[in-house]
Amino acid sequence: MAAAKAASISSLYLQSHPSPPNPTSIFSLFLSQNPPKTLLPSQNLHCSHLLSLTCTQHLLHPPTLKTQSPAFSSNKQHPDGRSIDYDDDEKPREECGVVGIYGDPEPLDSAIWPPRAQHRGQEGAGIVCVQDNVLQSVTGVGLVSEVFNQSKLDQLPGDLAIGHVRYSTAGSSMLKNVQPFVAGYRFGSVGVAHNGNLVNYGSLRAMLEENGSIFNTSSDTEVVLHLIAISKARPFLLRIVDACEQLEGAYSMVFVTQDKLVAVRDPHGFRPLVMGRRSNGSVVFASETCALDLIEATYEREVFPGEVVVVDKEGVQSLCLMAHPQPKQCIFEHIYFALPNSVVFGRSVYESRRVFGEILATEAPVECDVVIAVPDSGVVAALGYAGKAGVPFQQGLIRSHYVGRTFIEPSQKIRDFGVKLKLSPVRAVLEGKRVVVVDDSIVRGLRLRKLFGC
Numbered sequence: 001m002a003a004a005k006a007a008s009i010s011s012l013y014l015q016s017h018p019s020p021p022n023p024t025s026i027f028s029l030f031l032s033q034n035p036p037k038t039l040l041p042s043q044n045l046h047c048s049h050l051l052s053l054t055c056t057q058h059l060l061h062p063p064t065l066k067t068q069s070p071a072f073s074s075n076k077q078h079p080d081g082r083s084i085d086y087d088d089d090e091k092p093r094e095e096c097g098v099v100g101i102y103g104d105p106e107p108l109d110s111a112i113w114p115p116r117a118q119h120r121g122q123e124g125a126g127i128v129c130v131q132d133n134v135l136q137s138v139t140g141v142g143l144v145s146e147v148f149n150q151s152k153l154d155q156l157p158g159d160l161a162i163g164h165v166r167y168s169t170a171g172s173s174m175l176k177n178v179q180p181f182v183a184g185y186r187f188g189s190v191g192v193a194h195n196g197n198l199v200n201y202g203s204l205r206a207m208l209e210e211n212g213s214i215f216n217t218s219s220d221t222e223v224v225l226h227l228i229a230i231s232k233a234r235p236f237l238l239r240i241v242d243a244c245e246q247l248e249g250a251y252s253m254v255f256v257t258q259d260k261l262v263a264v265r266d267p268h269g270f271r272p273l274v275m276g277r278r279s280n281g282s283v284v285f286a287s288e289t290c291a292l293d294l295i296e297a298t299y300e301r302e303v304f305p306g307e308v309v310v311v312d313k314e315g316v317q318s319l320c321l322m323a324h325p326q327p328k329q330c331i332f333e334h335i336y337f338a339l340p341n342s343v344v345f346g347r348s349v350y351e352s353r354r355v356f357g358e359i360l361a362t363e364a365p366v367e368c369d370v371v372i373a374v375p376d377s378g379v380v381a382a383l384g385y386a387g388k389a390g391v392p393f394q395q396g397l398i399r400s401h402y403v404g405r406t407f408i409e410p411s412q413k414i415r416d417f418g419v420k421l422k423l424s425p426v427r428a429v430l431e432g433k434r435v436v437v438v439d440d441s442i443v444r445g446l447r448l449r450k451l452f453g454c
């Protein structure tokens with residue numbers, strides 16, 4: 001699983017560096033051996049230091065979880081090695097944006113807007129709406145604006161909906177894997193949208209196929225629908241609980257049935273999921289609070305790790321099915337996954353990034369004339385660095401608005417191309433100056449290698 005991989009990379013890092021290394025020295029060395037030559041102006045540029053942020057989990061304060069039911073025993077089987085269609089590398093890949101709305105007279109107005117926050121997934125988008133007990137679905141490959149036009153929206157009436165933007169983690173980037181998925185089971189229909197990655201997907205799928213299940217997709221998310229279908233639990237809600245108890249890994253999910261909206265978050269709370277309300281009384285779930293802002297919904301709270309929240313005509317009901325004493329929130333949400341105007345894991349992303357920059361300025365002070373950011377995600381940290389260091393922040397790199405996020409693209413070729421087109425230097429800011437360049441992180445190293453021609 002990507003989150004586990006990210007965690008193990010950082011713990012490996014911490015093990016081999018008992019006290020954090022000084023990023024200044026690492027990057028001074030890096031730059032002195034690899035003088036900038038590609039995108040930055042070649043003459044009279046003294047790029048003194050490139051600073052990247054290292055972040056610590058203790059900056060985040062997880063919400064305390066009240067246990068309302070006994071802990072469940074999770075499936076400890078190992079994946080059976082069946083081929084999961086992962087990306088061409090093994091970097092953290094776990095975003096995706098989910099949204100769910102109950103009781104909104106204009107659900108599409110609501111459902112369509114949160115996924116427009118495309119920063120969590122650019123490969124595919126979909127919406128499932130419920131009207132007269134029928135689940136109608138529209139999904140497509142590409143951006144929300146490419147998938148949905150007015151005639152598509154007209155196919156989706158109803159006051160109960162879920163939506164998804166996809167960043168593939170398991171299952172290739174193709175139409176059949178675009179969510180939400182909808183399935184009919186013995187007592188009705190159910191739709192699901194998932195943010196996360198199920199690490200025991202392989203063994204669950206093998207078990208289900210052994211017992212006769214036929215799969216339509218190569219996505220890990222589909223196992224959840226099969227587990228619901230074979231569950232003997234009653235009522236429907238307990239089938240979801242039953243299915244989730246068998247999952248290992250990250251899952252923030254929204255389900256829709258003929259009359260219910262259900263939100264579930266895994267017991268570790270790897271990925272965010274928040275709940276809000278609009279002034280018309282409708283209840284909204286979304287991956288990030290920035291999606292609530294888009295539809296003028298008020299943030300109420302997080303869906304807690306291990307919690308199941310059910311919304312139907314009876315109101316909002318909360319069930320804590322899986323207790324876990326130690327939440328494991330993915331630090332990358334605060335580093336660059338989430339937008340800075342979101343509150344994630346109960347903490348402002350903007351504030352985290354600003355403080356990361358301040359810490360960097362304190363731990364790695366550098367004589368410089370100007371601080372610049374690698375936009376977009378490096379901007380707030382660079383502001384924090386500049387503020388603390390008392391050095392002017394300037395826009396030394398301009399980002400093209402026509403290239404989306406590059407790390408999120410499904411293949412190396414597309415990422416390379418995007419990185420090449422995305423950032424351009426501002427000669428007036430950089431020429432002849434001692435420049436500190438702040439980025440939020442180095443993951444594949446592609447972006448900074450391209451930027452500095454290394």
Ligand SMILES: O=P(O)(O)OC[C@H]1O[C@H](OP(=O)(O)OP(=O)(O)O)[C@H](O)[C@@H]1O
Binds near residue numbers: 375378440444
């Ligand atoms: O894997 P690497 O090459 O080291 O790149 C990692 C960077 O990718 C992301 O930027 P991206 O340009 O995708 O998004 P952004 O516009 O939000 O910064 C993010 O900000 C990471 O720092």
Ligand SMILES: NC(=O)CC[C@H](N)C(=O)O
Binds near residue numbers: 198
């Ligand atoms: N990025 C995600 O959260 C992906 C969800 C799911 N694992 C998929 O690949 O579609």
